[in-house]
Structure formats: structure tokens, C-alpha cells
Amino acid sequence: MIETSITASLIAIAILVALTVILGGLLGFASIRFKVDEDPIVDQINAILPQTQCGQCGHPGCRPYAEAIANGEAINHCPPGGQQTINELADLLNCEPLPLDAEHGVESELPKVAVIREAECIGCTKCIQACPVDAILGAAKQMHTVIADECTGCDLCVEPCPVDCIDMVSVNKTLQTWQWNKPCGATQNTEHLIAVRNL
Amino acid sequence: MNHQATFTKRNSQQQLPGGIHPPERKTLSNVAKLRQAPIPNQLVLPLNQHLGSVAKPIVTVGQKVLKGQQIAAAQGRISANVHASTSGTVLDIGLYAIAHPSNLPTTCIIIQSDGQDKAIDYNPIADPFNQTPETLRTAIETAGIIGLGGAGFPSAHKTNTQAHKPVHTLLLNAVECEPYITADDISLRERNREIITGCQLLCRASGATSIKIGIEDNKPEAIAALEHSLTQEILHYPVELTVVPTQYPSGGEKQLIQLLTGLEVPAKGLPTDLGLLCHNVGTAYAVYRAIELGEPLITRVTTLTGEALPAQARGNYEVRIGTPIKDLLTTLQTHWQNLNRLIMGGPMMGFTLQNLNVPVVKTTNCLIAATQTELPTSEPEQTCIRCGHCAEVCPASLLPQQLYWHTKAENHQALVQHNLFDCIECGACAYVCPSHIPLVQYYRFAKGEIRQHQAETTKSNRARQRFEARTARIEQAKAQREAQRAAHRKKVSDQRPSAKAQTSIETINDPEALKNAFLKAQKTWLDAQKALEYSQKNSPADTSKLEVKIEKLKTKAEQAKTQWEQAKGSN
Numbered sequence: 140m141i142e143t144s145i146t147a148s149l150i151a152i153a154i155l156v157a158l159t160v161i162l163g164g165l166l167g168f169a170s171i172r173f174k175v176d177e178d179p180i181v182d183q184i185n186a187i188l189p190q191t192q193c194g195q196c197g198h199p200g201c202r203p204y205a206e207a208i209a210n211g212e213a214i215n216h217c218p219p220g221g222q223q224t225i226n227e228l229a230d231l232l233n234c235e236p237l238p239l240d241a242e243h244g245v246e247s248e249l250p251k252v253a254v255i256r257e258a259e260c261i262g263c264t265k266c267i268q269a270c271p272v273d274a275i276l277g278a279a280k281q282m283h284t285v286i287a288d289e290c291t292g293c294d295l296c297v298e299p300c301p302v303d304c305i306d307m308v309s310v311n312k313t314l315q316t317w318q319w320n321k322p323c324g325a326t327q328n329t330e331h332l333i334a335v336r337n338l
Numbered sequence: 339m340n341h342q343a344t345f346t347k348r349n350s351q352q353q354l355p356g357g358i359h360p361p362e363r364k365t366l367s368n369v370a371k372l373r374q375a376p377i378p379n380q381l382v383l384p385l386n387q388h389l390g391s392v393a394k395p396i397v398t399v400g401q402k403v404l405k406g407q408q409i410a411a412a413q414g415r416i417s418a419n420v421h422a423s424t425s426g427t428v429l430d431i432g433l434y435a436i437a438h439p440s441n442l443p444t445t446c447i448i449i450q451s452d453g454q455d456k457a458i459d460y461n462p463i464a465d466p467f468n469q470t471p472e473t474l475r476t477a478i479e480t481a482g483i484i485g486l487g488g489a490g491f492p493s494a495h496k497t498n499t500q501a502h503k504p505v506h507t508l509l510l511n512a513v514e515c516e517p518y519i520t521a522d523d524i525s526l527r528e529r530n531r532e533i534i535t536g537c538q539l540l541c542r543a544s545g546a547t548s549i550k551i552g553i554e555d556n557k558p559e560a561i562a563a564l565e566h567s568l569t570q571e572i573l574h575y576p577v578e579l580t581v582v583p584t585q586y587p588s589g590g591e592k593q594l595i596q597l598l599t600g601l602e603v604p605a606k607g608l609p610t611d612l613g614l615l616c617h618n619v620g621t622a623y624a625v626y627r628a629i630e631l632g633e634p635l636i637t638r639v640t641t642l643t644g645e646a647l648p649a650q651a652r653g654n655y656e657v658r659i660g661t662p663i664k665d666l667l668t669t670l671q672t673h674w675q676n677l678n679r680l681i682m683g684g685p686m687m688g689f690t691l692q693n694l695n696v697p698v699v700k701t702t703n704c705l706i707a708a709t710q711t712e713l714p715t716s717e718p719e720q721t722c723i724r725c726g727h728c729a730e731v732c733p734a735s736l737l738p739q740q741l742y743w744h745t746k747a748e749n750h751q752a753l754v755q756h757n758l759f760d761c762i763e764c765g766a767c768a769y770v771c772p773s774h775i776p777l778v779q780y781y782r783f784a785k786g787e788i789r790q791h792q793a794e795t796t797k798s799n800r801a802r803q804r805f806e807a808r809t810a811r812i813e814q815a816k817a818q819r820e821a822q823r824a825a826h827r828k829k830v831s832d833q834r835p836s837a838k839a840q841t842s843i844e845t846i847n848d849p850e851a852l853k854n855a856f857l858k859a860q861k862t863w864l865d866a867q868k869a870l871e872y873s874q875k876n877s878p879a880d881t882s883k884l885e886v887k888i889e890k891l892k893t894k895a896e897q898a899k900t901q902w903e904q905a906k907g908s909n
Contacts, residue, residue, distance in 0.1 A: 190798035192805045200805060272804040291801050314386065317440040318786025322779045324746075325721045 180232075181209045187227045191219040192271035193293030195244045200271060213237065218244035219292070249309040251292035253285045259304035266296035266305060341576040343568035347555070348582045354593050356731040357585040358766045360517050360686070362556060367643040368520040370653030372528050375640075376669055377424050381449040381660035382697035383409065384436045388484040389491050390416030395447055401428045405457040406634050409447050412479070418492045418700075419482035422449055423636040423658035425456040437663075437682050437696040439689045446697075449660070460632030466539055467574055474543035474629060481628035482700075483635050486620030487511060488683065490701040493621055497544040499610060508546040508575075509598060509609075509616040510537045512553040512560070513582065513589030516684030519704040521639045522619040524654040526553075526560035530567045533619055536626030538574050543625075544615050549577045552594050556584040586686065587764040591616045593733050605760050620703070635659070640698060642670060644707035646677040657698050664694040667707065678710040685713060686765040720773040728767035728777060734760050738767040738777055745784040750791060753784055761785075849905040856898035863891035 185205035196216040198204040208214055214228040215237040222239060229236035239246055255266070255275075262280040274290045277283030285296075285305075297305045386392040393410035403409060403422040410420035426449045433443040463469055463477055479494035499505045510533075514522040526533060541549055553561055561581055568577055582588055582597050592603045594616065601612050609616055620638060627633045640657045651670040663680070681688045684704055698705075706713070728738035737756055744752040761781050768777040866888045874881055 185802070188798075189794075190801040190805065192801065200809070201802070202806075271808065272801045273808050274804070289800065289804065291797075312440070312442065314438060314440060314442055314444055316790075317438075317442060318790060319439070319779060319782040321783045322719065322776050325719050325773075325775075 181205050183231055184208050184228065187220075187224055187231065188217060189220040189224060189291075191291035191293045193219060193291070193295060194271075195219070197243070208232070213240065215240045216243045218246050221246035247292075247309075249311070251294075251307045252287050252290045252310055253292065253294075253296055254287075254306050254308045255283055255285055256304040256306065257282050257284060259302055261302055263301055265299040265301065269295045269299045271295060341573040343565075343573060343577040343579060345565060345568075346578065346580050348580060348597065353583060353585060354588055354596060354733050355735050356733045356766060357587065358731050358769055359584070360586055360769060362584070363517045363643075364520050364523070364556065366518065366645070367641050367652050367654060368523050370650075372524050372639065372654050372656060375655040375657040375661060375666060377451055377453075377455055377658055378661045378665045379451055380429070380662065381423055381426070381451065381658065382434055382436075382662055382695075383420055383423070383447045383449065383660040384434075384697065384699060385410050385420060385445045385447070386436075387420070387490060387659075387699040387701060388416075388418040389489060390414065390418075392445065393417055393420050395431050395445075397428050397431075397447065399428050399430060402426070403428060403449060405455055406460060406636060407458050408480075408482075408634070409449075412482070412492070416492055416495055418484050419480065419634070420447070421482055421634040421636050423660050424449070424451045425454050426451040435693045435696050437691055437699065437702065441692050457633075462632035463629050466629050467542060469542075471543045471545055474539060477629050477632075478543060478625055481624070481634040483621060483624045483628060484700050485618060486624060486638060486700060486703065487618030488687070488701055488703060493540075493617070493625070496615070496617075497540060499544050499546075499615065503610040504613065505544055505546045505610055505615045506548065506613040507599075507615070508537065508541045508544060508549050509594060509614055510549060510551040510619065510622060511589060511591070511594055511616055512551055512557075512564075512619045513594055514557070514619075515554060515584070515586045515589035516686050516704075517586075518643050518706050519641050519684050520643075521641045521654055521703050523557045523560050524641075525619055525623055525639050526557070527563050529623055530560075530563045531571060532626045532630075533622045534564075534567055534571055534573075534577075535630065536622035536624070537617070539625050539629050540615075540617050540622060541575050546615060547575060549575050550598050551577065551579045552582055552588075552598050553579070554584045554588065555581050587733055587762065587766065590733065590762050590764060592762065605757055635700060638698075638700060638702070640702055641704040642666065642707075643704065644681075645709045645712045646673050646707035648673065657702075659698060659700055661698045662694075663691065663696055663698060663705065666698065666705070667694070672707055676709045677707050678715070679706075679708045679713055681706040681708060681713070686769065687763065716776070717774040719775050722773055722775060725772060727770040727772070731766040731770050733764060733766060734762060736761055741784070742775065742777055742780055745780040748784075748787065750784075750788050753788065758784060758788070849902060852898065852902035852905050856895065856902045859891070859895040859898045863888065863895045866891055 181202070185202050188201040188205055190201050192200045194200065195218050196204045198207055204212070204217065208228065214232065214234065215225050217224055218239060225239060226236045260277075260282045262277060262282060264277065264279050264283070266283060267275045267277055271293060272289055272291055274286045275283055275296060276286060292307065294307060297307060385395065391413045394413050395410045397403060397409045402425075404425045405422060407422045408419050409422050409428070412419050429448040429450045431445065431447050434446040434448070435441065436444050436446065438444075463473065466474060475494050475497055478497065479492075483493040484490045485493060485496065512522055512526055514520070537549055537551075541547075551564065553564070555561070561579075564579060568579060580598055587593055588597055591609060595609055595612065595614055596602055599612070599614065601614075603609055604611055624635050624638075628635070637656050637658055639654050641654050643652045648671055657666065680691045680694070682691055682702055682705055683689065685706060688704070688706070722739065722742060724739065726739065729736075732738055734757075740756050741753060741758055741761070744756065758781060763778050763782060765778045768775065771777060866884070870881055870884050870888055873884070
């Protein structure tokens with residue numbers, strides 16, 4: 140009796156050991172085979188950031204800021220994204236949606252785009268070198284111009300211009316970009332409410 | 339080829355899901371015959387009456403134009419030409435108010451009428467049923483025809499089914515389900531033969547092989563007139579006329595297709611996915627005019643109705659495109675003191691005009707000058723009581739209440755999952771809502787938000803790609819420079835001794851190289867000599883070092899010379 144129970148427990152131990160080895164091996168294999176090199180959270184954060192590449196957060200571009208956020212930096216350093224971006228980041232990272240840090244700038248009402256006063260441009264190419272998204276066309280001693288569709292309104296080209304011929308212009312609503320307003324919602328005025336009487 | 343027409347009538351069991359029965363108010367305007375509206379003093383012709391890109395003016399200020407002359411050219415595939423609706427002079431090309439809920443101005447061409455109404459020579463197409471579909475489509479495109487039912491999609495592009503998918507059936511939408519509007523009803527009564535011809539021309543242009551006409555049973559005169567001419571006319575295609583029960587919104591494109599064929603247009607799809615093409619009565623008539631008479635789209639039938647208009651003035655008018663609404667209402671002797679709201683389009687899907695100086699455009703099918711009692715100001719919005727009436731009446735079988743909650747929460751993902759983009763904005767849900775919630779306005783807002791968000795995402799993705807490409811390019815250039823520098827350093831350090839050896843070997847063998855070396859050395863020496871003389875002449879600086887150097891250079895040059903001469907002699 141005792142012998143059989145010992146054999147049974149030995150068999151059980153052997154099976155468990157075998158299982159441990161097999162499963163451990165599988166896990167080890169999976170961790171090498173399906174290794175994720177980059178932190179996927181950085182990509183997710185980067186997808187939320189507005190990609191203006193303006194550097195107002197103190198980082199050279201949106202991706203570096205995404206990496207910084209993943210490493211614990213505050214989420215409210217991005218003025219172009221504004222409150223909407225902060226809320227989305229707070230949703231993603233499950234933290235408190237803070238108000239925008241005014242130290243890094245203020246959220247602008249309308250989107251902006253850089254416009255070169257072309258008659259004044261001397262063709263120095265300094266703005267071309269400053270543009271983070273290659274949205275300025277031109278060559279040395281040739282007039283430069285901004286590709287408005289590609290301009291993110293980051294402001295970085297304004298400062299290097301030696302003749303100050305770049306303006307940041309607000310993009311006004313056109314019939315193509317106009318949209319309906321949100322209705323104001325249920326009235327707070329009690330006199331409009333349906334009268335309910337006790338019957 | 340003579341085909342037969344068939345007539346069917348749908349009973350009330352074969353109806354749409356949902357739908358409502360608002361008061362029709364069609365008798366206000368469907369008693370009088372079709373009349374001509376007067377030619378206004380000034381015409382305002384907006385360049386974006388259609389969906390798609392804005393047309394480009396091809397006339398200049400001060401230029402004389404004739405009726406039917408093209409004044410703006412379509413830009414790109416989805417766009418439409420604009421023509422002068424009467425003869426006169428171009429007064430201005432600039433920003434003017436148009437009928438749009440945004441009240442934003444747009445580029446318009448202003449024409450001062452000369453009162454002569456002199457037309458250009460029209461070029462009708464002879465024997466159009468033997469012409470190629472391309473010829474017909476070009477004629478439709480040249481005439482600037484767009485969908486006159488309301489959306490204003492350029493008809494030539496819509497009819498060009500080879501561009502997307504072949505169609506087998508053309509649907510003529512004569513349902514006109516919105517209250518008040520009777521423009522198609524009156525057109526069908528008075529111009530049914532032309533409309534049938536126009537419809538067959540559209541069929542020819544699109545490559546369809548049969549025609550289905552859908553009409554509501556609240557237009558008995560129009561049905562009788564259509565039946566009469568369908569039996570009399572020579573038909574090039576089999577035509578099926580179906581009378582559908584009166585119900586709003588059975589005139590929606592997707593709803594009509596469901597009623598007539600039993601098929602449903604897939605979400606995000608088009609009727610061409612089912613081999614169908616839907617055109618409006620007004621469009622068919624414009625196509626007839628463009629092909630058979632060669633006349634571009636310069637007039638349209640508009641219903642002018644509402645209780646603020648005198649009873650005898652209510653009715654349907656053939657209005658020149660570009661007629662200012664104020665002029666039109668003044669000639670009809672509107673009771674301005676009774677006018678509470680002026681609506682362009684129907685009471686369900688139209689919008690209130692803020693400015694009376696806007697013109698009638700190609701898509702203006704109706705103007706309602708309503709009194710306060712007729713269309714009272716909407717009641718204030720109250721909280722949703724979750725009664726579910728909206729879901730019962732939705733013709734697209736959506737869940738309006740869920741869409742409302744998600745719009746309030748701005749939950750875009752949930753809105754897309756609840757098929758917000760299948761909403762046709764018919765307004766049935768808002769019509770039945772006991773809390774007077776402007777549901778359609780919520781959905782329009784949500785659609786705009788989602789579209790804007792998508793546009794922003796696309797733009798930011800592009801910005802990211804460009805930024806990454808730029809960073810990669812800069813890094814690559816830097817790495818390349820580094821590599822070049824390293825290679826150069828290596829080359830220099832490797833070759834320095836061997837290079838000397840090589841030159842000495844070469845110089846022994848090659849008198850030509852030696853000659854060059856000598857000339858070079860001589861030039862350096864002479865240049866240095868010149869510089870020395872110059873400095874001695876102009877400044878009293880110490881030149882002893884320079885003199886030593888020049889002496890060295892001179893020796894070098896002489897050595898080179900002897901080497902060269904030796905080499906020459908040995909060869």
C-alpha cells in the first residue's frame with residue numbers, strides 16, 4: 140500500500156516537473172521570439188500628440204515628448220494639442236487630466252499657418268532649415284514659399300528669418316471647413332418645463 | 339425599339355421601416371399652374387452651387403454676357419460650370435452672402451441685366467438616342483447640370499458609371515415626400531413628356547437598360563399625366579411606374595431604392611454598388627433641355643409657398659438661377675409683417691435664411707415664407723425621457739437616442755459603431771420627439787466633429803511622416819559626412835608615404851610629369867617673389883623670413899628643372 144502511494148506521488152511529481160519544464164521552455168521561447176523592442180505606449184502617446192513638432196514642450200519634436208511622458212513627465216506641456224490632447228492622454232494613461240501648463244504657451248483659438256511675404260524674402264534658406272516638416276520650398280537666393288497644407292503652424296520659422304518676412308496667419312473657417320454648432324442642450328429655465336400636477 | 343410601360347401600386351404593407359406623416363400642406367402651391375418668375379435687375383451667381391470644387395470665373399468685370407453664356411468653368415472632375423441666366427454686364431466678381439446655414443460669404447459673379455434677355459446660339463444634339471453615351475455626358479457636363487433634388491452632385495460625373503460601377507436600372511425619383519414642396523408634382527403635370535425623354539437620355543448616358551419611376555400616391559394628377567404619356571410616347575427602354583404610399587421620407591435615395599427594388603444600399607456604399615442610379619425629376623428635365631435644346635442649366639422650378647405669401651401668388655415658378663430672394667418675394671407682394679421665418683428647402687430638411695439678399699441657386703427647390711402660427715418657433719429643448727419614439731420612426735433603422743447620448747458625451751468611436759454616418763438627416767426623430775430635442779442638429783454637429791477629427795489625424799500623420807523623413811535624412815547626411823571624413827583620414831594616413839614613393843618613381847620615368855612639377859614649382863616661386871616685391875614697396879615690415887622661404891622655393895624649382903632636363907635627355 141505504502142509503496143504504491145509512494146510510486147503514485149513520484150509519478151505525480153515527475154509529471155509536474157515535466158510540465159514545469161515544458162511550460163517554462165514555452166514561455167522562455169515566446170519571450171525571445173515575440174520580443175517587443177520598442178515600448179508600444181510611446182507609439183500610442185505619439186499618435187495622440189498633434190505632431191506640430193513645435194518644441195514648445197521643451198523636447199525636439201513630438202516623439203521625444205511622447206518618450207518623456209512614458210518616462211513620467213507631465214502630460215500638460217503641449218499647447219497646440221490643448222485640453223483635448225490632455226484629456227485623451229489622461230484617458231490612455233489613466234491619470235488626472237490637468238489643465239494646460241501656461242509656462243509652455245497658450246492654446247490658440249484658430250489653427251495658424253505660416254505665410255512668407257514673398258516680395259521681402261531674400262532667399263537665405265534659414266526658415267527651410269528650421270521647418271521640422273519640410274513645408275517650406277525654396278533654394279539659396281531664390282524666393283521661398285510655405286506649402287500651406289503641410290504647415291503645422293509650429294512658429295519655428297519665424298524667429299530665424301533675418302528680414303522678418305514670415306507671418307503666422309489664422310486659418311479662418313470656409314464653407315468647406317465650416318461645421319454645425321453643438322445645440323445648447325436642455326433648458327435650465329424652469330418656466331419652459333412641462334407642468335406636473337398632483338392629481 | 340418600342341418598349342412597354344408597366345404600372346404598379348404598392349400597398350401600405352410594403353412600407354419603409356419607420357417614417358412619419360406630417361401635414362402635407364401641398365395644396366397651398368399645387369393648384370396654380372407653372373408660372374415664369376420675372377427676370378431680376380441683378381443676378382447673383384455663386385460659384386459653388388454644387389458639391390465639389392468651386393468653379394473658376396472665365397469672365398471679367400465689365401464684360402457683356404449673353405443668356406446661356408458660360409461664365410465660370412468647372413475645376414476638376416467633381417465640379418460644375420456656371421452660366422449667365424440672362425444677358426447683361428458683369429458688375430462684380432467678389433464675396434457675397436449665399437444661402438447657407440453658416441452665413442459665410444462666397445465668391446459670386448454679379449450680372450446687371452440689360453432687359454433684352456438675348457441668348458447665345460444653342461447647339462442641340464441631333465438624334466441623341468443614336469449618339470454615344472460620352473457625347474451625352476459631355477453635353478450634360480457642359481450645361482452645368484447638378485442634382486436638382488437637393489444635394490447638388492454634378493450629374494455628368496454621377497452618370498459616368500464606367501468610372502465606378504456599371505448600372506442596369508435608372509430610378510427616377512418623383513416621390514417629393516417633404517411637406518409644402520410641389521415643384522416636381524407641377525413639372526410632371528405640365529412637362530411629363532420632356533421629363534420622360536430626359537430620363538431616357540440619362541439612361542442612355544449611363545448605360546442603364548431599364549427605368550423605374552417612383553411617385554407618391556398624393557399626386558394623382560401627376561400620376562395620370564405620367565401614365566398617359568408613358569402609353570403614348572415611343573419608349574427606348576422598358577419603364578416601370580410604381581406608386582408608393584405617402585410617407586415621409588420615402589423620397590430619400592436609399593429609401594426609394596428600398597421601396598422600389600427591395601434592396602438596401604450598403605453602409606458607406608452607393609446605389610451603384612447595386613447597379614442602380616437615382617436621378618431627380620428636375621435633373622431629368624434639365625438634361626432634356628441641355629441635349630434636345632442645347633440650353634444650359636439657367637432656370638429651375640421652385641415652389642414659392644407659405645402663408646405669408648398672398649394666396650394667388652403661391653405656386654411654382656420657373657426662376658432664373660441667381661435671382662435674389664428679396665426681389666422674388668417683393669414681386670410676389672409678400673406680407674412682410676406676417677413673415678416669421680423664411681425657409682429654403684422643405685420644413686423638415688431645409689434651413690432658415692438669415693439674409694434676404696441671397697440668390698436662388700440650382701438646388702433651391704422651395705422657399706417657404708411662413709407665419710408664426712404656421713411654423714411656430716421651436717419649443718425649448720428638454721431632457722430626453724427615453725420614450726423611444728425616435729427609434730420607431732427612423733427610416734434607416736438607427737438608434738437615435740443612443741446617438742444623442744454619445745453625441746452629448748462626444749464619444750466618436752461609439753457614434754461610428756452606431757452607424758451615425760447612415761443617418762440621412764431626415765428629421766423624423768426630431769419631429770416626433772416629445773422633449774423637442776433638435777436631434778438632427780446633434781447628429782450634424784457630431785458628423786462635423788468626427789470629420790474634422792479625421793482630417794486632423796490625417797494631417798498629423800502626414801506631419802509625423804514628414805518629420806520622421808526629415809530626421810532620417812539629416813541623420814543619414816550626418817552619417818555619410820562622418821563616413822566620408824573617416825575614409826578620407828584613412829586614405830591620407832595610408833597613402834602619405836606610398837604617394838611620395840609613387841611620385842618619385844613616376845617622375846623618373848615621365849618627363850611630362852616632371853615638366854609639370856617644374857612649372858608648378860617655378861610658378862610658386864615667382865608668385866612668392868612678386869608678393870615680396872609688393873610688400874617691400876608698400877610696407878617697411880620685416881621680410882627676411884619670406885626671403886629665406888623664396889630662396890628655398892627657388893632651389894626647389896631649379897632642382898625640378900634639372901630633373902626634368904635629365905629625364906628628357908635620358909629618353
